[in-house]
Amino acid sequence: MIKLMRTATMICLLAGAGVAVAGPGVDPGDAAPGFTLADSAGNKVSLADYKGKVVVLEWTNPDCPFVKRHNTEGTMKKLEASFAERGVVWLTINSTHYMDAAANAAYVKKEGISWPVLVDQDGTVGHAYGAATTPQMIIIDAKGVVVYDGAIDDDPRGNKAVKDRINYVAGALDELLAGKAVSTPETKPYGCSVKYKK
Amino acid sequence: MAGVLAAAATVAADERHVRASLVCDAGALDGGESFTLGVLFEPEPGWHIYWRNPGEAGLATEVVYGLPEGFLAGEVRWPTPVFFEQPGGLAGYGYEQPVVLAAEIRPPAGAPTRANVTLEASWLACKDVCVFESAELTARLPLAGDELARSEAAVEGWRDSLPKTPKTPPFTVNVTGGPVPETGPADLVIWLSWPEPPKAVELFPDPGVGLKVENLRVRTRATTTRVDVTVSRLNNPSGRTSSLRSLVVATADTGVRSATVTHIELERKTQ
Numbered sequence: 001m002i003k004l005m006r007t008a009t010m011i012c013l014l015a016g017a018g019v020a021v022a023g024p025g026v027d028p029g030d031a032a033p034g035f036t037l038a039d040s041a042g043n044k045v046s047l048a049d050y051k052g053k054v055v056v057l058e059w060t061n062p063d064c065p066f067v068k069r070h071n072t073e074g075t076m077k078k079l080e081a082s083f084a085e086r087g088v089v090w091l092t093i094n095s096t097h098y099m100d101a102a103a104n105a106a107y108v109k110k111e112g113i114s115w116p117v118l119v120d121q122d123g124t125v126g127h128a129y130g131a132a133t134t135p136q137m138i139i140i141d142a143k144g145v146v147v148y149d150g151a152i153d154d155d156p157r158g159n160k161a162v163k164d165r166i167n168y169v170a171g172a173l174d175e176l177l178a179g180k181a182v183s184t185p186e187t188k189p190y191g192c193s194v195k196y197k198k
Numbered sequence: 199m200a201g202v203l204a205a206a207a208t209v210a211a212d213e214r215h216v217r218a219s220l221v222c223d224a225g226a227l228d229g230g231e232s233f234t235l236g237v238l239f240e241p242e243p244g245w246h247i248y249w250r251n252p253g254e255a256g257l258a259t260e261v262v263y264g265l266p267e268g269f270l271a272g273e274v275r276w277p278t279p280v281f282f283e284q285p286g287g288l289a290g291y292g293y294e295q296p297v298v299l300a301a302e303i304r305p306p307a308g309a310p311t312r313a314n315v316t317l318e319a320s321w322l323a324c325k326d327v328c329v330f331e332s333a334e335l336t337a338r339l340p341l342a343g344d345e346l347a348r349s350e351a352a353v354e355g356w357r358d359s360l361p362k363t364p365k366t367p368p369f370t371v372n373v374t375g376g377p378v379p380e381t382g383p384a385d386l387v388i389w390l391s392w393p394e395p396p397k398a399v400e401l402f403p404d405p406g407v408g409l410k411v412e413n414l415r416v417r418t419r420a421t422t423t424r425v426d427v428t429v430s431r432l433n434n435p436s437g438r439t440s441s442l443r444s445l446v447v448a449t450a451d452t453g454v455r456s457a458t459v460t461h462i463e464l465e466r467k468t469q
Contacts, residue, residue, distance in 0.1 A: 027383070027430075065322070065330045066257075132288055133255045156257055157320065184433045188410060192257035192328050193284040 014179075017143040025130015028149055028185035032140040033128040037093070040104035045091065045116050052142050053182075054176055055089045056169065058152075059126065060117070061096045061134040062107045064192035069158050070135060071111055076152075080115060083173050092117045096134075097125030097197035123196040133191035137169050141176060148172040150187030215245045215323040220315075221298060221337040221349040221356075227309045227339060234353045236274070236300020237261050237319045237335065239293065245325040246294045249279035251404045254288035257322040261299050264316035268306030274299050277359035278447055278457040279402060285326070289414065291402055298356035313339050361445050361457035368392070369423075369446065371460060378429050378464040383412070388425035388462055396448040399423045402457075408432055408439030409464075429464065440465050 026033065032055075036046040047055065059075060060067050070076060080090040094104055094117060104117050120126055129138055130149075141146035154166040172182045217240040224233035239247055239259070248256040249442040263271040277297055299319075320332035341349055375386040390399065399418045403411040412428040429442060440460040449455050 063327065065328055067341070069330075132286065157260070185431055186410065186430075188432065190257065191255060191289075192324075193286050195289045196286040198285075 008196055025128070026138070026146045026149065028146050028182070030146050032138075032144050032146050033125075035125045035128065037120055037125060037174070038101065039116040039118050040101055040108045042101060043116070045118055047140070047144075050089045051144070053087060054142055054173065055140040056173070057085070057089060057115070057129065057138040057140070058090065058092045059131040059134050059136040059194060060092050060094050061192060061195060062094075062103075062111075062125075063096070064134045066156070066191035067134050070152065073158070073162065076135075077111075077113070079167070079170060082170075084115075086173075086177055088173060090115045093120050093125055093131070094118065095123045095131060096122040096195045097121055097123065110182050121197065123194070126194055126196060131194050133189040134194055135153050135191055136189040136194075139169065139176070140181070147176060147182045149189075150184075151189045154187075156190040214331045214333075215293065215325070216241045216331055218245055218319050218321075218333040218335060220317055220337045221352045222315075222337065222339055222341055223346075223350045223353040224303075224340045225346070226311070227305050227313055228311050230305065230307065230309070232302050232304045234300050234356070235263070235271070235303045235315065235339075236298050236353070236356065237317055237333075238296060238298050238352050239319075239321065240296045241294060242325075242341060244294075245323050246282060246290070246292045247297075247321045248290070248292040248322055249402070250276050250321075251291055251402070252289040253284070253292075254287075255284050256290055256292065256328075257326065259292075259299060259321040260319065261301075261304075262318040263301065264318065265303065266310075266313045266315070268309065269313070269315075270304045270306075272302040272304075274301045275356075275360055277356060278361055278445060279454060281402070282325075283310065290324075296405070297359070298352050300353065300356050315339055318322060321439060361459050363459045367446075367458045367460055368448070368456075369458075372464065373460065373463055376464060377467055378409075378431060379405060380431060383410075383428045383430040384464075385413075386425075386427050386429055386462075386464075388427065390423040390425070390446065392421045392423070392448070395420045396423075397451050397453075398449040400447040400449075400455075401425050402445040402447065403427070404438065404443040404445065405429075406434070406443070407436075408434030411442070 034047050039045050101119050104119050108117050135152050137152050141147045176181050219238050222235045247259050250258050279291040282290045317335045318396050323329050323331050369390045369392050372389040378384040395397050401416050410430045415426045417424050445457045447455050447457045
């Protein structure tokens with residue numbers, strides 16, 4: 001039943017119809033739904049552009065305290081930099097309904113983000129992936145299959161020292177790049193709810 | 199305005215959206231009797247804080263006990279939460295009304311007559327936007343006078359609002375659609391049968407880190423409650439999770455909500 005619903009949702013997306021409510025999303029092992037979004041500078045970015053590469057999707061909302069903490073700590077920046085060297089693509093997606101290209105551009109400038117931040121104001125891509133929280137992380141392998149869905153790490157409060165945290169994304173990427181299966185394909189994401197368009 | 203609120207990661211006490219104060223019902227420390235120590239949270243109208251399972255977004259409220267040597271704190275016990283829908287149609291579980299989170303404290307033999315304690319409370323307060331808030335609450339116990347009287351009343355209210363764990367629950371449970379496999383989701387149906395038809399029934403899942411719970415839907419007709427839920431396993435570092443701890447909350451015709459802790463069996467093969 002769930003599979004049927006997911007197929008139905010993807011057909012809607014392919015047909016270009018908007019999805020009004022949170023879709024069933026993806027589970028590890030599913031094919032990653034394709035998408036094309038404009039980044040904060042107006043450039044079109046498609047998942048298909050990165051065929052054959054490992055892609056990290058990061059859902060964000062600059063107003064969310066969880067995101068702010070990770071920005072202060074440089075969590076995503078450090079991770080992106082260390083894996084970009086190894087050919088991993090990082091795409092940030094902002095499905096916050098009230099943040100347009102200009103708002104995202106301001107965010108990119110303020111934080112000095114060097115990779116694409118994609119504008120998903122109508123929430124289509126967020127719903128297709130079932131993104132519930134900010135931050136939420138999805139990893140897509142070189143074959144276009146979702147191999148991780150969940151939290152960035154095991155420390156929602158940011159109480160632990162960085163070295164004592166389990167960073168699930170770093171762990172999954174290390175395994176993936178070593179040709180191994182991802183040992184923790186799914187965790188419960190934590191953070192603010194994605195502020196989708198109603 | 200929203201941005202300004204969300205930007206304030208740490209705020210002064212008078213700017214917080216939830217007031218936190220220490221409560222303790224100890225009349226004396228040196229009598230060897232256990233007492234209750236905790237925090238009274240009072241959200242501003244429209245704001246909420248979160249239960250131990252915050253739902254699909256949010257963050258559990260936390261109280262960390264700083265006690266003198268020899269004093270032992272039990273587990274924090276959580277009153278029955280309420281359900282609220284968060285932006286994006288996500289389930290949230292927490293508290294919109296004043297609530298106490300507290301634990302039983304056992305003083306050591308030969309405890310002093312007075313002792314200093316520090317409680318560190320932290321919580322995510324939300325109303326459209328969310329703000330991290332925290333408070334460090336100190337007191338020299340035992341409290342006295344008005345403070346003690348207020349505390350005693352708050353602790354009494356806390357005790358009344360705790361879920362019950364009776365030997366025989368006020369309903370019978372039957373699960374179909376199991377067992378939950380090692381990988382992938384299972385669509386379970388949890389059937390609750392009641393001797394008397396309740397006015398309303400809610401179920402609050404408390405899956406911990408080992409399970410993912412989705413698509414929860416609860417319907418009650420006469421003496422039968424049907425709960426549809428999708429459950430899948432997540433890696434649990436502390437071992438395999440064999441049951442889904444949940445609160446079943448029945449509302450009586452009088453409007454009184456009573457909660458029962460129940461463990462939904464996930465391993466059994468069902469039809």
